[in-house]
Each structure stands twice: as C-alpha cells, then as structure tokens.
Amino acid sequence: MAVVLETSLGDITIDLFTDERPICCKNFLKLCKVKYYNFSLFHSVQRNLVAQTGDPSGTGRGGESVNGLLYGEQARYFDMELVPRMKHKKAGTVSMVNNGGNMHGSQFFLTLGEDLDYLDGKHTVFGEVSEGMDVLTKINETYCDEDHRPYQDIRIYHTVVLDDPYDDPSGLDVPDRSPEPTQEQLKSLRIGADEDIDDFKGMDEDKVKQIMERKEASANAQLLEVIGDLPDADVKPPDNVLFVCKLNPVTTEEDLEIIFSRFGPVESCEVIKDQKTGESLQYAFVEFEKEDDCERAYFKMDNVLIDDRRIHVDFSQSVAKVKWKGKGKGVEKIADKDDEKGPGYVLKDRSRKQDPKYDLVFEEDEDDTGRKSKKKKKHKHKEERNYSDDEDNMSKKQKKHKKQRYASRSRSRSPMENKRRENRSRSRSPTENKRRTLKSPDRGRGGDRYRDRRDRSPQRDRHRDRSPDRRRIRSPDRHRERHSDSRYRSDKHRR
Numbered sequence: 001m002a003v004v005l006e007t008s009l010g011d012i013t014i015d016l017f018t019d020e021r022p023i024c025c026k027n028f029l030k031l032c033k034v035k036y037y038n039f040s041l042f043h044s045v046q047r048n049l050v051a052q053t054g055d056p057s058g059t060g061r062g063g064e065s066v067n068g069l070l071y072g073e074q075a076r077y078f079d080m081e082l083v084p085r086m087k088h089k090k091a092g093t094v095s096m097v098n099n100g101g102n103m104h105g106s107q108f109f110l111t112l113g114e115d116l117d118y119l120d121g122k123h124t125v126f127g128e129v130s131e132g133m134d135v136l137t138k139i140n141e142t143y144c145d146e147d148h149r150p151y152q153d154i155r156i157y158h159t160v161v162l163d164d165p166y167d168d169p170s171g172l173d174v175p176d177r178s179p180e181p182t183q184e185q186l187k188s189l190r191i192g193a194d195e196d197i198d199d200f201k202g203m204d205e206d207k208v209k210q211i212m213e214r215k216e217a218s219a220n221a222q223l224l225e226v227i228g229d230l231p232d233a234d235v236k237p238p239d240n241v242l243f244v245c246k247l248n249p250v251t252t253e254e255d256l257e258i259i260f261s262r263f264g265p266v267e268s269c270e271v272i273k274d275q276k277t278g279e280s281l282q283y284a285f286v287e288f289e290k291e292d293d294c295e296r297a298y299f300k301m302d303n304v305l306i307d308d309r310r311i312h313v314d315f316s317q318s319v320a321k322v323k324w325k326g327k328g329k330g331v332e333k334i335a336d337k338d339d340e341k342g343p344g345y346v347l348k349d350r351s352r353k354q355d356p357k358y359d360l361v362f363e364e365d366e367d368d369t370g371r372k373s374k375k376k377k378k379h380k381h382k383e384e385r386n387y388s389d390d391e392d393n394m395s396k397k398q399k400k401h402k403k404q405r406y407a408s409r410s411r412s413r414s415p416m417e418n419k420r421r422e423n424r425s426r427s428r429s430p431t432e433n434k435r436r437t438l439k440s441p442d443r444g445r446g447g448d449r450y451r452d453r454r455d456r457s458p459q460r461d462r463h464r465d466r467s468p469d470r471r472r473i474r475s476p477d478r479h480r481e482r483h484s485d486s487r488y489r490s491d492k493h494r495r
Contacts, residue, residue, distance in 0.1 A: 012132035024126035054107035063106035077103035092129030248307035264293025
C-alpha cells in the first residue's frame with residue numbers, strides 16, 4: 001500500500017505499514033483520497049530533524065482526522081497506536097504528529113535525519129519514504145526563518161493513492177478530480193512555490209559577471225566604511241591623481257614634477273616618506289589640473305625607466321585627502337595640516353646645527369642606561385657581600401682602633417718578611433688569589449669569620465697545632481725568619 005505526494009520540489013512515494021498501524025494508515029489513505037492534503041504547506045522545516053505538513057490552514061494549529069469530517073468536532077482526533085513499538089531510525093520515516101494529548105489529527109512529518117530516538121513513543125510511525133529521497137534533501141537544504149518557516153513556499157500539489165485495502169466509510173465524499181485551490185489556501189506572505197527567483201535569467205555571462213563585481217565592490221566599500229577606512233561607502237577617488245610606484249629611493253618630488261609636467265600643469269607632486277627616518281617609500285602621488293592630462297600621462301608613463309627603475313603608473317584609489325560632500329554634490333580636497341602644526345619633534349641641544357628638514361630628539365640610548373644600572377647593582381651587591389651586619393653596627397671608634405691595629409702589625413714585620421710576602425703573592429695565579437680571599441677565614445674584612453689571629457688565646461693555638469688531625473709541616477725557613485726578626489728588633493733598640 002503506497003501513496004504518491006506531488007510537491008513543488010518533486011514527487012515523494014510513501015509505503016504504509018498497514019499491518020502494524022491500521023488506524024493511522026486508514027486515516028491517512030482516506031484523507032489523501034478526498035484530496036484533503038492538496039495545496040498544504042510544509043509549514044515547519046527543521047534542518048536534519050523533520051519536515052512537518054498536513055495542515056490545510058498552513059499555521060500548524062489546524063487539521064482534523066477523517067472521523068472529524070464525517071462525525072463532527074467530537075471525533076476530530078483519534079488515539080495514538082503505541083503497539084508494536086516502532087522507532088525513528090532512518091531519514092524518510094513518516095509519523096503522525098502528536099497534538100499534545102497523545103492524539104492525532106491530520107498533520108504528519110517526514111524525518112530528515114537518522115537516529116532520532118527522542119521522537120520514539122511520542123509520535124506514531126506509520127510509513128517510510130521509498131522513492132524521492134532527493135526531494136527530501138532539497139527540503140532539508142531550504143532557507144528558513146527563526147520560526148523554521150521556509151522563505152519560499154513548499155506545497156503538496158496533489159496526492160495519488162496507489163492501493164487502498166480499506167473500505168470507504170459511509171458518508172465519505174470522494175471527488176472525481178482534484179478541486180481548484182481557494183484564495184485562503186494560496187494566501188501567503190512568502191515567495192510563491194511556483195515563482196522563479198533567478199535574477200539573472202535571460203542574461204549573458206558577461207553581464208552577470210559585471211553585476212556580481214558591482215555587488216562585491218559595494219559590499220567591500222560598506223565594510224571599509226564600518227571599520228573607518230572610508231568616510232562614506234559612496235565616496236569616489238579623484239580622477240586627476242595618478243599613483244606612481246616602484247620608484248628609485250633617490251628620485252625626488254622635483255624630478256617627478258619635471259617629468260610629468262610635459263603632459264600638462266601639475267598641481268602637486270608628493271613622494272611618500274617614512275615618518276621616522278625620512279627615507280622614500282618608493283611611491284608617489286601626482287595631481288594634475290585637468291583629467292585629460294592625467295589620462296594621457298597614465299597611457300604614456302607606465303613602465304617608463306626613471307633613475308634605472310621601471311615605474312608603474314595607475315589611477316589613484318586613495319581618498320585620504322578627499323572629503324565627501326554628499327550624494328550628487330561631489331568631493332572637496334582636504335588641506336594639509338602638517339605645515340600648520342609645526343615640527344613634531346624638538347631638538348634638545350640647541351648648540352648643534354639643525355637641519356631645517358628634520359627635527360629630532362636626542363635621547364639616551366637604552367643600552368647605555370641598562371649598563372649603568374647593571375654596574376650600580378653589581379657594586380651594591382659587592383658591598384653587601386663584603387660587609388656583614390655586625391660591622392655595619394660597629395661604632396666609629398672601634399673601626400678606627402682596628403685600622404690602627406692593622407697598621408702597627410704591618411710595621412712590626414721586618415723588611416725581609418714583607419718582601420717575601422709580596423713575592424709569594426705575585427707568584428700565585430689570579431684565580432688562586434681570588435679563591436684564597438673567598439675561602440680563607442683570616443683574610444678580608446668584616447664579619448665574625450674575619451677575626452684577628454691575636455684575639456685567639458695561645459693555649460687554644462697550642463692545642464690546635466698539636467692535635468693529630470691537624471698537623472702542620474713546619475719548614476726550617478720559618479725558624480730563620482723568627483731569628484732574623486729578633487735580630488732586627490734588637491738592633492733597632494740598640495740604635
């Protein structure tokens with residue numbers, strides 16, 4: 001048992017499950033037989049979900065069963081068929097729509113996706129699409145509004161019953177031919193189902209291409225207006241200005257003015273330069289008094305050799321110096337404000353000779369300032385390491401007394417011993433001297449660890465020297481130094 005739905009997008013053939021869903025299939029067949037679905041809209045299309053139809057009013061709130069046509073309002077709906085349980089597993093499944101009270105009328109839907117498990121048990125499956133899946137694809141890809149209503153109407157024009165196993169109920173009026181649609185059925189605020197929306201029908205490819213390019217240019221202009229690059233989307237660049245690029249950096253404005261003046265009087269010639277360095281960016285704008293002179297220069301000067309460079313010339317598209325007066329009023333040139341403002345930079349050292357073209361600021365180099373700060377930090381770190389907190393808290397008298405004690409100690413040494421100490425320090429490598437100053441507790445300044453040897457008690461030194469773990473190897477030269485010191489002292493007292 002099957003039914004063919006002739007829609008505005010193509011034909012769809014539906015096979016019915018008459019054994020599993022006899023009540024739903026009988027209702028659907030009899031409604032198709034009396035042409036109840038003719039000119040019904042697909043009033044709701046949800047992509048990859050369902051396409052719903054079956055309401056003659058097209059609102060989604062109308063429709064009634066065949067019993068409602070025969071017996072009135074009290075028999076408008078009929079109960080759902082839940083046994084056997086059938087699922088919405090594949091696209092093209094046909095189900096009756098639940099009206100909210102687990103009852104059905106005339107509305108049904110076709111699934112547009114697979115594995116729609118959340119529809120199981122809520123809507124009654126009574127058939128599937130056997131032919132016309134391409135039509136379902138077209139319905140699925142149609143453009144809809146936020147209420148899932150297609151912008152262009154999709155209608156069921158005609159229904160054809162291929163086989164009907166059920167007897168017609170008494171009082172059912174079956175028409176001989178499809179009735180003509182009423183004004184209410186065809187009334188719609190959307191694009192008509194049979195309306196052709198091809199704007200380029202009957203045009204050749206060149207004309208279509210021009211229209212598309214014009215639309216694209218208009219869209220780009222509106223975008224530039226939104227981001228602030230254009231004062232207005234309808235503004236146009238002046239026709240008497242040429243854009244010259246691929247210039248040699250040595251080419252000046254005077255050179256270009258002399259070259260282009262052969263085509264007519266030149267109002268201005270500007271080579272664009274870097275704001276910081278003042279070097280040429282190798283492109284310029286040449287403005288003529290007349291548009292004809294500008295056009296002749298465009299045709300003659302392209303690919304011309306200037307200062308060993310092949311230049312390129314085109315009409316300017318810049319509107320940086322153009323103010324749009326309004327539609328039909330033309331444009332107005334904006335005067336340069338750079339001359340009114342004066343120099344953007346001030347020379348700090350007025351004793352230097354200043355070039356009239358440039359005003360520069362001489363500032364301290366970041367590398368030099370970084371080095372100075374590093375030196376200060378390094379010096380500060382050394383001071384913190386050499387001087388402990390205890391020495392900082394010492395009074396000035398204690399420091400002075402300590403200096404005097406170090407001076408008297410150095411004077412008490414003999415000249416021979418001082419000389420020997422100097423030779424010994426010179427014989428050491430710089431790394432060894434550095435290691436001795438860092439590791440030895442008896443050298444350097446400051447802190448508890450730099451204590452004087454005289455502060456130690458002789459008994460403590462004697463016990464430490466005689467300990468078996470710390471044995472000293474005493475050289476014979478050491479005794480000679482003592483004897484020489486004593487002799488030197490005795491001779492000094494005698495004198």
